[in-house]
Amino acid sequence: MFVAQAENGRLVTLRDHQQAKALHERFVCPACLRPVGIRNGALMPAHFYHLGPPCAASEAESLPHLLGKQWLATLGEQFGYRSELEVYYPAIKQRADVVWLRGGKRTVLEYQCSPLSVEALARRTEGYAKLDLVVIWIAGPRYFDRWPASKQAKFLRYTAGGFQLLFLDPQAGVLSQWTLHADHIDQRLQWPNRVQQRRLDYAERLVAEAKAVQAGLRFREPKVMALQAQAAKQGLNVAGVPWVVHQQLRHLPGLVLPEWQLRTWWLLQFQTAPIQKAAEAAFWHQFSQVRTPLVPAQAVLEAVRRQWLAVLKQAGYLQETSLFWQWRQPPNWYATVNEKLQQLR
Ligand SMILES: [Zn+2]
Missing domain, CATH: 3.40.1350.10 (Trna Endonuclease; Chain: A, domain 1)
Incomplete structure (x- = not known):
């Protein structure tokens, strides 16, 4: 630290090696009032340090x-x-x-x-x-x-x-x-x-993304296995999840699940019927454990959600009415990752 308190109570800020050399008083840490010394070596700027263990404020x-x-x-x-x-x-x-x-x-x-x-x-x-x-x-x-x-x-x-x-x-x-x-x-x-x-x-690494899903299944990653269990109820295989879940991601950090997984959960919930807007908005609340303390979770999720709806709309899958999102055609799932990769070529 650069600031310490001298015996007469005044705060001294170290600015350079010269000044540090000329100081011969005793100093304490302004936070814990325990003694600090001066380090004035060649590698670091001159600074104070706790003679004992540093306090919580340091x-x-x-x-x-x-x-x-x-x-x-x-x-x-x-x-x-x-x-x-x-x-x-x-x-x-x-x-x-x-x-x-x-x-x-x-x-x-x-x-x-x-x-x-x-x-x-x-x-x-x-x-x-x-x-x-x-x-x-x-x-x-x-x-x-x-x-x-x-x-x-x-x-x-x-x-x-x-x-x-x-x-x-x-x-x-x-x-x-x-x-x-x-x-x-x-x-x-x-x-x-x-x-x-x-x-x-951002470069879209579609083949790598598809293979990563397959690897998640092979190594039985719990989050991927939870998705797979849900997909299986609809006779679907997560390894063949539609390409659109990997495309044009919002790329924000701090989500509890990777963005492709959020999109996949969303598809599994909504892909078979018209989507009530209120239910669609409510879907995102379950993922509000976002790890961004400086930004409300809802702001992050809302950005992810908007991007996803825009991608589905632009790709011609969804259209919007006042109360519903309606399917023009749901995106296609593949039986296996190989079938999915073949479709790309
Ligand atoms: Zn201290």
Whole structure:
């Protein structure tokens, strides 16, 4: 950490090695009031550390975490905010990594580099909400992947721009904002003085998807077996699930079941009769255990649902009336995965 309390009670923020060298007082942690020392080596920025075990308000410090906090503080200043590092809020016993201040408005930035459970992230977000503070969560290097999945879901946020994730690579000095569209991701890369846009398109891997379903059956994955049991009641085989369940997915992280499985459950429930709109809307509630603490489950499911209905409509399977979704023709199931793959060729 960069901030500690001196014996006279004043808070000292470490800014560089020079300053750290000149400090010879005793310091304590502003959260737990236990003694801290100064580490002033060559590899990391000068920082305080608990002489004993770190307290609950302190994240284990790593080089990316220290650099990231400094980087975000600097970025805030370039945006015209006043930045404060490690602001401790005794009422909620939380230490914000960085706070940006302007005109009486405060924005908390949490830069997460260590593991953190979904529950802990939710709890810390609620803590800030009690103080009327908005918190922006930014994921560190351990959360970098090519495509967002369950590991990134806890950072998913919903803004006017849509579903977004934020990542900071402090060594490269770049903050990236990902906006998750159905068929692509817009990446906005922010250096302190430069912005660049990139687009990443999802490629449909239909053959691989079909084979993955078959593998799920072969390895008796419980979620796939539950689907298979339901399909069997209708004389169907999940290995031959219609192609449309793999096509044009919404690709949002945090769902309790893979999107193709949600779509398959939906087909098994609704494919044999006209679909009452109220029943269709109610169907999605059973999957509301979404792992996205910053976004209501219903918002995620609604996006998945809309995409699915749009795909069925566009493909000519469904048409909409005021009370019903009506089948023009339900999608075709195949007897086996081989029959399904042959149809693709
Ligand atoms: Zn402490």
